[in-house]
Amino acid sequence: MKNKAKATSFDIAHYAGVSQSTVSRALRNSPLVNDETKRRVHEIAEQLNYKVDKNASNLRTQQSSTLALLLFEDPTTDESQINPFFLSMLGSITRACAKEGYDLLISFQSSSSDWRADYEDSHRADGIILLGYGDYLDYQARLQELLDQDTKFVCWGATVDNHPDLTVSCDNYGGGQLAAQHLFALNRTDCAFIGDASNHSPEFFARYKGFKDAFEAQGVTLNDRKIANAISTEDSGYHATKSLIANNISFDALFAASDLIAIGAIRALLEAGINVPENVHVVGFDDIPAASYVSPTLTTVQQNTTLAGQMLVKNLLSLIKNEPVESTLLPPSLIVRGSTALK
Amino acid sequence: MKNKAKATSFDIAHYAGVSQSTVSRALRNSPLVNDETKRRVHEIAEQLNYKVDKNASNLRTQQSSTLALLLFEDPTTDESQINPFFLSMLGSITRACAKEGYDLLISFQSSSSDWRADYEDSHRADGIILLGYGDYLDYQARLQELLDQDTKFVCWGATVDNHPDLTVSCDNYGGGQLAAQHLFALNRTDCAFIGDASNHSPEFFARYKGFKDAFEAQGVTLNDRKIANAISTEDSGYHATKSLIANNISFDALFAASDLIAIGAIRALLEAGINVPENVHVVGFDDIPAASYVSPTLTTVQQNTTLAGQMLVKNLLSLIKNEPVESTLLPPSLIVRGSTALK
DNA sequence: CAGTTAATTTTGCACGTTAACTGTCGTAAA
DNA sequence: TTTACGACAGTTAACGTGCAAAATTAACTG
Numbered sequence: 001m002k003n004k005a006k007a008t009s010f011d012i013a014h015y016a017g018v019s020q021s022t023v024s025r026a027l028r029n030s031p032l033v034n035d036e037t038k039r040r041v042h043e044i045a046e047q048l049n050y051k052v053d054k055n056a057s058n059l060r061t062q063q064s065s066t067l068a069l070l071l072f073e074d075p076t077t078d079e080s081q082i083n084p085f086f087l088s089m090l091g092s093i094t095r096a097c098a099k100e101g102y103d104l105l106i107s108f109q110s111s112s113s114d115w116r117a118d119y120e121d122s123h124r125a126d127g128i129i130l131l132g133y134g135d136y137l138d139y140q141a142r143l144q145e146l147l148d149q150d151t152k153f154v155c156w157g158a159t160v161d162n163h164p165d166l167t168v169s170c171d172n173y174g175g176g177q178l179a180a181q182h183l184f185a186l187n188r189t190d191c192a193f194i195g196d197a198s199n200h201s202p203e204f205f206a207r208y209k210g211f212k213d214a215f216e217a218q219g220v221t222l223n224d225r226k227i228a229n230a231i232s233t234e235d236s237g238y239h240a241t242k243s244l245i246a247n248n249i250s251f252d253a254l255f256a257a258s259d260l261i262a263i264g265a266i267r268a269l270l271e272a273g274i275n276v277p278e279n280v281h282v283v284g285f286d287d288i289p290a291a292s293y294v295s296p297t298l299t300t301v302q303q304n305t306t307l308a309g310q311m312l313v314k315n316l317l318s319l320i321k322n323e324p325v326e327s328t329l330l331p332p333s334l335i336v337r338g339s340t341a342l343k
Numbered sequence: 344m345k346n347k348a349k350a351t352s353f354d355i356a357h358y359a360g361v362s363q364s365t366v367s368r369a370l371r372n373s374p375l376v377n378d379e380t381k382r383r384v385h386e387i388a389e390q391l392n393y394k395v396d397k398n399a400s401n402l403r404t405q406q407s408s409t410l411a412l413l414l415f416e417d418p419t420t421d422e423s424q425i426n427p428f429f430l431s432m433l434g435s436i437t438r439a440c441a442k443e444g445y446d447l448l449i450s451f452q453s454s455s456s457d458w459r460a461d462y463e464d465s466h467r468a469d470g471i472i473l474l475g476y477g478d479y480l481d482y483q484a485r486l487q488e489l490l491d492q493d494t495k496f497v498c499w500g501a502t503v504d505n506h507p508d509l510t511v512s513c514d515n516y517g518g519g520q521l522a523a524q525h526l527f528a529l530n531r532t533d534c535a536f537i538g539d540a541s542n543h544s545p546e547f548f549a550r551y552k553g554f555k556d557a558f559e560a561q562g563v564t565l566n567d568r569k570i571a572n573a574i575s576t577e578d579s580g581y582h583a584t585k586s587l588i589a590n591n592i593s594f595d596a597l598f599a600a601s602d603l604i605a606i607g608a609i610r611a612l613l614e615a616g617i618n619v620p621e622n623v624h625v626v627g628f629d630d631i632p633a634a635s636y637v638s639p640t641l642t643t644v645q646q647n648t649t650l651a652g653q654m655l656v657k658n659l660l661s662l663i664k665n666e667p668v669e670s671t672l673l674p675p676s677l678i679v680r681g682s683t684a685l686k
Numbered sequence: 687c688a689g690t691t692a693a694t695t696t697t698g699c700a701c702g703t704t705a706a707c708t709g710t711c712g713t714a715a716a
Numbered sequence: 717t718t719t720a721c722g723a724c725a726g727t728t729a730a731c732g733t734g735c736a737a738a739a740t741t742a743a744c745t746g
Binding site for chain 1: 349392393394395396397398399401402407409425427430431433434437438441446447448449450451461464465466467577606610613632633635636637638
């Protein structure tokens, strides 16, 4: 039978015949406590099923051993749907936090205007991880505000002006190059791009830039007309591709700024009777799980989400400890699948 | 310029010329405080950018306004991959929590043996949501333990012995019926089932049972030989289907216990030169995002994850408030797509 | 105008922990 | 023998809230 009232450190002190503060020290393995006493305290703590009260501990130490994850979704995305790429990141961030002894608090784009107040000031979290795609311009002002407040935070993808160290991101430019080199090697040089070639979405732009530059390095110039804008959803990729087709724009390869776009693009192509990969090779970006389920399976530039999550957490913890943080750029890798492989 | 030191309720009390406890009440809109005083306190709080310290507040009230979500993955699942169905649930649970003013703490299958101690005793969370697929038998003992400890928790899917009220689940049996009725209407009665027809995974079993019973109600008896076991991964579905084919077992329709299995099954079928839906109709379960990306798009029994998440949170909060909780069974709905639709 | 009641506000403590400061005792150096 | 110091353990004071009881003020009655 368990006690209804939860055991406190005083209870342990009582049973162990020592003072409460000795219990506290013993449980945190302070060197100021005799080993034998430590052992006894630990034993009794176990028996009483004692757990340090997080609230009391946090209140006293003025920190929470918790990180907050703020997830920004594309505004058009349907409520229940979350971008699978971010979900993958979520998984690795959760694990990285657990490994470091931190809890993870998750929240979607907060309607509140003051992230710092919501998390740091209220001592709910020691730091914030911002995870989002695309339109960071809207947030630059806010990020600057966080900086001014000396808030501890790291971003995925978005570079904060003059503070690249606060960002962990994939080498999108290099990833675009990988895609281009792959297509070039397959002799597919008449390429379309679906994503966002403006500077509106820095990540998509970098992918495009790397793609374009790599082709130009081979003496191939891409036709700007073969670009269609899309946000990172299947639907958007589908419609963008459809409009390319409708405009009679020809191409023998297609580079999509994300896998979801690529999947939508393939659907549009197949519907139009254009075979993948025979007529058009398709390369995506991200390597979400669905990339290996669709048919044809999708060749894509893989982002290492496991490493990305670990780095985000690691860098944030360094920030919190006021340690120097270095800029982090993760190398992507090309995963060749059916959409660029002729049998 | 913000103060480095965070404002406390004492600071507000000082500026407002009242006592700290009046501030506390004023901020929580207690009727015991004069309206004018309230207004002034709120104003000053805003100016100082004051936020209630969660830790102090939680310590005082002995609760955390936080729920913990424990996610159980299939043991075979790769580390970074999370079952997309659960991710969808995660999204709606997060939102439901936010709406109720609760934070959500996420954790993957804890290696710790004592969930209650990890969350409730340490006051990190007021209650626990258990989310998992399949093999609950391993956990029944643990669930019983949680019950004995009077821990506040709710489960997805798994029924705790004699406590159906602690479970929110989809009407898996009814979903199986839906699938059967659909296939029967299309005159596909020679059905295979891939999943788990033993009682090992209660959810899969219920889906199979409903499927089988609905056919029998129409006078059609399913052949037990046309069953292959699989866990909820694409790979497992692929191999299970392959083994059916390898054993020369014929069928004109296939019901998979989950979409991931169905997607793997389709891959195996197509590889074997069996057309979907012409030769074999395929019906899945869950309606994960990928179901509408694969080709052919997948007909499936949809679980309402939005509602499920809301109910889990709602029921858990009721439990925490010691209010009576009712058993919750959510109705699934059939989504007809390409894998059962002949052009 | 003293006396009673209602409407507010204030005082003081408790929540469970950690950390800084004190205190004790035995042993080694002076 | 005295002093000093290390190795422990105990005492006390926050951390910032929220609640109960006490205290103050205002409002009203006879």
